Amino acid sequence: MTSGARAEIVVDLAAIRHNVRRLREIAADSLDPGVEPPKMMTVVKADGYGHGVTEVSRAAREGGADWLGAATLEEALAVRDGGDTGPLLCWLTVPGDHWGAAIERDIDVTAYSLVELAEIEAAAERLSVAARVQLKVDTGLTRGGCPAELWPALVAECRAAELRGTLRITGIWSHLACADEPDHPANDSQEKVFLEALDVARQAGLRPEVRHLANSAATVLRPSVRFDMVRCGIATYGLDPAPGVTRDLGLVPAMTVRAPLAMVKSAPAGTSVSYGHTWTADVDTRLGLVPVGYAEGLPRVAANKVEVWLNGKRRPERGIICMDQFMIDLGDDEAHEGDLVEIFGTGHDGAPTALDWARAAGTINYEVVTRIGGRLHRVHVDSERGRG
Structure with missing residues (x-):
């Protein structure tokens, strides 16, 4: 026990590094020769899942995390305050959020709607910089994300904003509802909707740097949705993303x-x-x-x-x-x-x-x-x- 502590949480940063390395190996498994493995996003929202965002972010980068992910703008800014300067995405905002603070600090923000997009673009214009924006499409989780019927209008406006020079679409992504249940029909359905959304965006002229759909469970269980990047949250911390389904993954609880x-x-x-x-x-x-x-x-x-x-x-x-x-x-x-x-x-x-x-x-x-x-x-x- 730490001197003077009544009770404590002990976080082993070596486990974080190990888990990121191991997940990178899993994500690259079964790829054809010459195929570039997907990038790794380590999700550090909720104070690094209770493990300490600054320390976890540093250990994740040391383990090979290409990107970090946070939910709110405040969380993303806390990552920057902790000294991280690498690629960083946040995705959960409310009307009137302080977009400028994120844009100034080179944080990728996420748009679900034309209203959000307009706020981001206005903040970028005030700063005279192009905002880095990722688009989230709702493929069937029915939570955050642009509904499929509104997607064509959103991507068309994004392309127009790119031509105006106010923003750059750096990513397109979505989130699975049932990735920990590999036989659930929602997985096939969401993958199909995501591919269709990517096609609509491509036809509109968007060329994102990364396309991502896989969370921890999908990274392990569904190679077809690894795309350009995978997003690993709970597995980073050594915890099984699909108990009773996965094999021994070689992860270490931190x-x-x-x-x-x-x-x-x-x-x-x-x-x-x-x-x-x-x-x-x-x-x-x-x-x-x-x-x-x-x-x-x-x-x-x-x-x-x-x-x-x-x-x-x-x-x-x-x-x-x-x-x-x-x-x-x-x-x-x-x-x-x-x-x-x-x-x-x-x-x-x-x-x-x-x-x-x-x-x-x-x-x-x-x-x-x-x-x-x-x-x-x-x-x-x-x-x-x-x-x-």
Whole structure:
């Protein structure tokens, strides 16, 4: 544990570098000789999926990330503030956003509509520069992106703006709804719609630098949608993008959450634990208090269904997970205040992972790692370079 930390998130930057390298290998797998492999975008939105955006961005570049991706303008600007100067895309904006700040700092922005495009162009004109713009088409996720029926008008206006010199269309992209279910018919449908959208854009005269559709799951499971670039988010952090479907990908989880035992106490048979007394000891046992709770992002709904790792063994959580703390069952095993509890981590020796917590909570590993934080102290280590 870091000196003075009550509980902490430990992020191994060597795992980030390794995962980016490994995903580049996967994306290049099965290509014909002489075919250029797709570029790699590492998605660092949501503070690097809870891992720390500045540190993750740097490690991803070291691992070979050609592009970085952020959701909001604020996130993209934070990447720049952290010192990154390479290709960077953001895609989630609202009317009146400060486009000029992104354009000035060479950030690619995304347009879904003529209204967005007009705002971007106006900002570019004020700065007397050509904005770098990527277009997102809605191919069937039915979320952000230009609807197919409005696509011809959008690409035509984009080409006109290119001729005016106010912007440059650098990319065309979309997002899959069911990439983690390789047999889902939506995958074929969305790929077909995307190809049609690319054809419409080509006929309008657009020649983007990159075309991209594949997220982490599609990068692994659907080679036909790798195009010029793949976008890897959750897999970058060592977490399986399609649990139960993918083979062993050779990824390494980068995040470990841990805390020292704050207290050990006896619990005779019949003792009930925590709010609502949802668990009662049926035999004499001993309990340990872990000083982390839902204020740090642990899912309360996982109570009585998860385990942690202590002294080489999984220990079941007992009773409702509270705002600041939860209890674990030690049985007859020796344990003491200060012993280190691994709440979830790499899965070494069978220890619990973020996926274990996700399954207990009825959610996905993405949610577990991105919501963790609160009062936890985050520390970055580098097992490859002997730091931490």
